[in-house]
Structure formats: structure tokens, C-alpha cells
Amino acid sequence: xxxxxxxxxxxxxxxxxxxxxxxxxxxxxxxxxxxxxxxxxxxxxxxxxxxxxxxxxxxxxxxxxxxxxxxxxxxxxxxxxxxxxxxxxxxxxxxxxxxxxxxxxxxxxxxxxxxxxxxxxxxxxxxxxxxxxxxxxxxxxxxxxxxxxxxxxxxxxxxxxxxxxxxxxxxxxxxxxxxxxxxxxxxxxxxxxxxxxxxxxxxxxxxxxxxxxxxxxxxxxxxxxxxxxxxxxxxxxxxxxxxxxxxxxxx
Numbered sequence: 401x402x403x404x405x406x407x408x409x410x411x412x413x414x415x416x417x418x419x420x421x422x423x424x425x426x427x428x429x430x431x432x433x434x435x436x437x438x439x440x441x442x443x444x445x446x447x448x449x450x451x452x453x454x455x456x457x458x459x460x461x462x463x464x465x466x467x468x469x470x471x472x473x474x475x476x477x478x479x480x481x482x483x484x485x486x487x488x489x490x491x492x493x494x495x496x497x498x499x500x501x502x503x504x505x506x507x508x509x510x511x512x513x514x515x516x517x518x519x520x521x522x523x524x525x526x527x528x529x530x531x532x533x534x535x536x537x538x539x540x541x542x543x544x545x546x547x548x549x550x551x552x553x554x555x556x557x558x559x560x561x562x563x564x565x566x567x568x569x570x571x572x573x574x575x576x577x578x579x580x581x582x583x584x585x586x587x588x589x590x591x592x593x594x595x596x597x598x599x600x601x602x603x604x605x606x607x608x609x610x611x612x613x614x615x616x617x618x619x620x621x622x623x624x625x626x627x628x629x630x631x632x633x634x635x636x637x638x639x640x641x642x643x644x645x646x647x648x649x650x651x
Contacts, residue, residue, distance in 0.1 A: 419443070419458040422479065424488045426453045426467060431601045433492055436469045441476075452571045459483070471495060568611040574604040583622060584629075593633040599640060606636045 426433045432453025439446045442463035449455045459465065463479040472492040482488065577584050578600070589595050595603045610632055616625040 419460050420484050422457050422459045422465070422483045422488065423486070424455055424457075424483070424490050425449075425605075426455070426490045426492060427601075428472065428492050428494055430598065433469065433472070436467055436472070436492065439466045439468070440464070441466055452575075454487075467492060565611045565613075567614045569608065569614055569617070571604045571608045573614070573617075574607050575601075577617070584626075593629055594637060595633055599636075602640075603633070603636055606639075607632060 424438075426436050426438075426449050432449075434449050434451045434453055436449040436453075436455075437446065438449065438455050438457055440457055440459050440463050442460075443458065445458055447455050447457050457465070459479045461479050461481055465477045465479060466474060467477070467490060468474045469492065471494060473495055475490070475492065477490065578586050578589050586597075586600070589600060589603070590597055607629075610628070612625070612628055615621065616628070
């Protein structure tokens with residue numbers, strides 16, 4: 401019994417040593433989603449998305465990932481090579497006043513629990529995935545364009561840098577800056593920098609990749625920081641325009 405346990409442990413260690421990190425961001429139709437449970441079912445590894453909706457998880461190609469949160473429909477995803485090419489975007493769909501259909505006259509349908517329920521759901525999802533591309537059966541986007549698809553296109557520019565510069569502004573700092581600061585406000589972001597509200601989160605992401613020094617938060621450097629925002633907003637809007645155009649052509 402002990403030998404079998406040691407053998408299983410050694411196999412698990414070998415699998416983990418050859419695994420790669422999946423770096424992802426979880427969105428709903430409007431913004432990032434924090435606190436989502438991300439489980440590698442194949443390897444029994446669990447993590448959660450942070451406040452910025454980001455996560456990292458060890459995986460191999462072909463592993464099954466599940467994403468679950470109380471206010472969202474659970475999804476399952478088979479790991480593909482593109483998941484390791486940078487930061488990959490995953491989409492959750494909100495549950496809004498949905499009730500299970502009840503057949504009063506008919507015989508009560510037998511409920512599945514635990515492993516049986518998961519296997520039934522997974523088989524159905526894989527069958528659908530084999531027949532269709534994911535974007536063809538996602539719900540209609542709230543803003544007229546497929547926000548998640550646009551985010552994926554823009555996200556190609558957000559690959560992890562090989563050399564990260566210390567003491568640069570993070571996504572969370574930009575989010576707090578435009579929420580709390582009296583000079584850099586959300587009104588400035590929308591009216592002066594022309595960033596649509598639905599793209600605020602993506603713009604913070606874009607700025608984070610520019611690695612602007614934290615020192616520019618100092619009061620005496622705020623005009624320099626404003627100049628950075630003005631320059632980068634124009635670049636960002638050009639990227640958004642190209643991404644939206646591609647989505648329109650896709651439809």
C-alpha cells in the first residue's frame with residue numbers, strides 16, 4: 401500500500417514539473433470578476449481570481465479547467481496551446497433571475513450529484529465545443545459588439561514582459577487613482593481622454609503594460625502623468641478601433 405502511495409506521489413510530482421502556467425483574466429460582459437474559483441480538474445489544483453480578476457494555474461494541454469462563482473454560470477474549458485501564449489481572457493455569464501423548468505405533470509427527472517453530474521455536464525460541453533466555435537454560441541453582447549472578443553484581440557498586446565521594471569504603476573493603482581483622485585477622475589477618463597466607460601478596465605490593463613514609474617503619482621509630476629495618459633489613450637483607442645472593426649467584419 402505504501403509503495404502504491406509513493407508511486408502515485410512520484411507520478412503527480414512528475415506531471416507538475418512538466419506543467420506550464422496558464423495566466424488568465426476572467427471577465428463578465430462588463431468588467432473583470434474577482435473571487436472566481438478556478439480548478440484544474442485533471443490535476444486537482446485550485447486557485448481563485450484576485451481583485452483584478454487575474455489568476456495563474458499549472459496545467460498541461462488537454463487538462464480540463466472549471467470556472468465557478470455563485471452569481472455566474474459555471475464553465476469548463478479544455479486547455480489549448482494558445483492558453484500559454486500570454487494572458488488569456490475567459491468569459492463568465494451572469495445568472496439573472498433564472499429558474500429551472502419544472503414539469504408538474506411529468507415524472508420527476510432523476511437528479512445527478514457529485515461526479516455523475518460533472519461528467520454529464522462536461523460531456524455535453526465538449527460535444528458542443530467540437531461542433532461549434534465558442535464565439536458562435538455566446539450570448540448577445542450588451543453593448544452591440546462582442547466585448548469579450550474585443551478584449552481577447554486587445555489582450556494580445558498584454559503579454560507578460562520578460563523583464564519587469566520595479567516600482568511601476570499597477571492595474572489596481574490606476575483603478576484607485578481614477579476613483580479617488582480629485583484631478584484624475586473618471587469624468588476626465590471618459591470626457592477628456594475619450595475612453596468609453598466599458599473599456600476603462602482594459603485601459604488600466606494597457607497602462608500597466610506601459611510600466612509608468614510610481615514616482616509620477618507625486619503632485620508636482622501630475623502634468624507629466626497627464627501627458628502620458630493623453631499619449632497612451634490615443635494609442636489605445638486606435639487599437640480598440642481596429643479590434644472593433646475586426647469584430648464587425650466577423651459578424
